[in-house]
Amino acid sequence: MKSTLCLLFVLIVSVFATAPETFDVVFQTSQGDFVLSLNRTWSPNGVDHLFDLVTAQYYDINYFFRVIQSPTPFVAQWGINGNPSVSQKWNITIPDDPVVVSNTVGTVAYAAEMNGNTACCRTTQLFINYGDNSFLDKSGFAPIGVITQGFSNTMKFFSGYGENPDQTLIYEQGNSYLEANFPKLDYISTARISPDFFIVTFQSSAGPFDITVNRTWAPNSADRFYELIQAGYYDSNYVYKVIDTPIPFIAQWGINGDPKITAQWNTSIENDPLVVSNTIATVAFAGDIVNNKVINRNTQIFINYRSNPQLDQYGYAPFGFISYALTNTYSFYNQYGNSPSEQLYIQYGNEFIEENYPKLDYIKGAAIQN
Helix, strand or coil: CCCCCCCCCCCECCCCCCCCCEEEEEEEECCCCEEEEEECCCCHHHHHHHHHHHHCCCCCCEECCEEECCCCCCEEEECCCCCHHHHHHCCCEECCCCCCCCCCCCEEEECCEEECCEEECECCCEEEECCCCHHHHHHCCCEEEEEEECHHHHCCCCCCCCCCCCHHHHHHHCHHHHHHHCCCCCEEEEEEEECCEEEEEEEECCCCEEEEEECCCCHHHHHHHHHHHHCCCCCCEECCEEECCCCCCEEEECCCCCHHHHHHCCCCCCCCCCCCCCCCCEEEECCEEECCEEECCCCCEEEECCCCHHHHHHCCCCCEEEEECHHHHCCCCCCCCCCCCHHHHHHHCHHHHHHHCCCCCEEEEEEECC
């Protein structure tokens, strides 16, 4: 795996911050998000170093400067900071790790120079294995994690420049070199560690409320929710299904006002095991029931207005709970009940709701608390 020649003398450093045994990093890119799940048992030195790099926001505005899709899908590579002084600061060789898992599709490893038949000098550059590249194992390229969400987005990265971007010039000139000469390259906007606990404040027409997310309850749900919040997906969403008669049941939202955006996010997430029951104030992803199991969980979420343990058997797995101002959600307009058509809302967006159900409450915006 080609990397750049070292630009300055570097020391092998053996002491890094110790990362959690497992954690996820959410990469926001010009082609959509992907989630990299890290496992420290695979590559402890590599994972510790990545933890430091992400914490330092090193990968923000990094270009995918080497994307090889032909003649067969191979790799997408990044990891040179847009600021040459920052790249130099982090140009530190980390100790090698043994290869524990193979370079299969979707795994991610550090790029490195070749010293004979062996990879050496891992610093900051990473690559995604587009194909089964297990032939790299014998050279010492040790995967540090695997993409668990959004791999299809990574396959969209522009590959027309092939090997042409000069890594030495990227190190010397930073992003200005790439932007002037290779303007179609895709890039990372931000890379952030996905927290196990985070709080989202929703501003609604009925007042604010908070959802506290516990990733240990439902990791797939929590990760998707995090991505949707970061993307501003829930802004101007109507709470179109509010059922609290004859007894309180749920309030549901999650169809974007723009049908194109709804379609963009219409990808189902894997089901989570049920860790906690659907008790009052818990929040879970909605979906369709097929063969007594929930499927097609993508963007819609609901608040349990009461304890609904009957939902547990279908696999509706809560990922958080209303931790502030549940009473505000009780004020959502409920007289339309189950009447608004989900399919017409998806097809026509907010225009359908505003013409036919003008009294519905709505989400103004949602943001993760710092």
